[in-house]
Amino acid sequence: MSGPRHLVSIDDLSLAEITQLFEHARHFSENLRDSAEICRGLIAASVFYEPSTRTRLSFESAMLRLGGGVVTAADMNASSASKGESLADTVRVVSGAYADILVLRHPSEGAARLAARYSNVPVINAGDGSHEHPTQTLCDLYTLWIEKGRLEGLDVVLSGDLRYSRTIHSFVYALARFGANLVCVPHQGLELPDYVVKRLREEYGAEPQAADASRLGDLASSSDAMYITPTKPHQLSLYTEAQRGLRLVDHVDAVYMTRPQTERFGESDSASNYIHLDTDIMSGEALREAVVMHPLPRRDEISPEFDADPRSIYFKQAARGVPIRMAILGMLLGRLDFEHSPRPHLEATYPVKLGANPCPNMGCVSHTEIRQAPAAYRIVSRFPVRAVCAYCSRELNLTLVGSVGTPEAFRPDASKARRIEPSELVFFRDSAEAISAGFTVGSGT
Ligand code: NCD
Secondary structure (H helix, E strand, C coil): CCCCCCECCHHHCCHHHHHHHHHHHHHHHHCCCCCCCCCCCCEEEEEECCCCCHHHHHHHHHHHHCCCEEEEECCHHHCHHHHCCCHHHHHHHHHHHHCCEEEEEECCECHHHHHHHHCCCCEEEEEECCCECHHHHHHHHHHHHHHHCCCCCCEEEEEECCCCCHHHHHHHHHHHHCCCEEEEEECCCCCCCHHHHHHHHHHHCCEEEEEECHHHHHHCCCCCCEEEECCCHHHHCCCCCCECCEEECCCCCEEEECCCCHHHCCCCCCCCCCCCECCCHHHCHHHCCCEEECCCCCCCCECHHHHHCCCECHHHHHHCHHHHHHHHHHHHCCCCCCCCCCCCCCCCEEECCCCCCCCCCCCEHHHHCCCCCCCEEEEEECCCCEEEECCCCCECCCCEEEECCCCEEECCCCHHHHHCCHHHEEEECCHHHHHHCCCEECCCC
């Protein structure tokens, strides 16, 4: 009964599976031109609604190196999408006789989750709006694993546009799960979104703390740095370097730089005085052993003169996109051996039964493909009741909750809310909405 295995979020993989992907990728990197039997006879389709160089070409190269074939729709403006075809219909067509696996890039958040619902073959998320980019994250983790030999306990600076960079979002979740520490050094106004920080806290047990980043010199001079550690707070007290309540950052293993994602900027966003990393900035003692990474493309945020520095590894990182994507394709197509490990559990999804779409994210596919992506939710906590959008995983703002067929609505932290079955849940943004749906607003907690 289980359908094909998809890779939509980095959370769709267990840590054991990710580590096995690294092992396979390392093997492929040593046998790049000698693996052409693995996917012989299979076809990958690239369906790209946004520009791409590395992601699309490395996937296609990976499939060709595995002996498979590729079909490409690299410019969906030249496809039937320009005639008004929905994403769901495109996916239904391509995931049949046309291809055995689908690699999708789309500007709407949650688009890959929607595609997975309609696809007969595995769907790989190659970037959905500013939501996630799990295969770039696998490439980034693999690069760190090769360069540093481990992920646990690494101190990784994330710099630039932390707000709209999908590569950052998938990366921070994975780094936290592997036990790495995050040092956020954002461009002002482009900080890590609150919903990402909240998720790091609530789902991964990570603790954010203000950071003293003075030892990072100009790298952090115009930024309010934040230190996020998955280490339990009682262990934090073992650190002697905590100063004035700030966590001192005096040693960095990697700097991950990002470009301003101007194509997703709102009217109030600006990239003026954006960070510019160069040899001078990287001369501080705290950065002596830090490798510099970037998902690319870069604009001005890393000076070309720094390319000659042995710590600049962004081109090696891009090259590693091929062997890691060979491993991803081989895994999802069932052509590689993976030791059995429990898959991460994905909670059931339920359609929203009453009222307007409660997803607060207007960039979500549930707002852009309204007919094909009817509002739906997953429960992430039964008490207090917390739910997220089934597509983009953004938390729903629940003011009142009720149960279908009952007359009363409660606050999500009321004790009666605990008894509501997830599949029976209805949400209200305020009491007026509850009352107009025929509910009375319960007082009890
Ligand atoms: C990234 C992306 O598309 O999110 N590029 C990539 O896949 N390597 C980063 C970016 O565009 O800045």
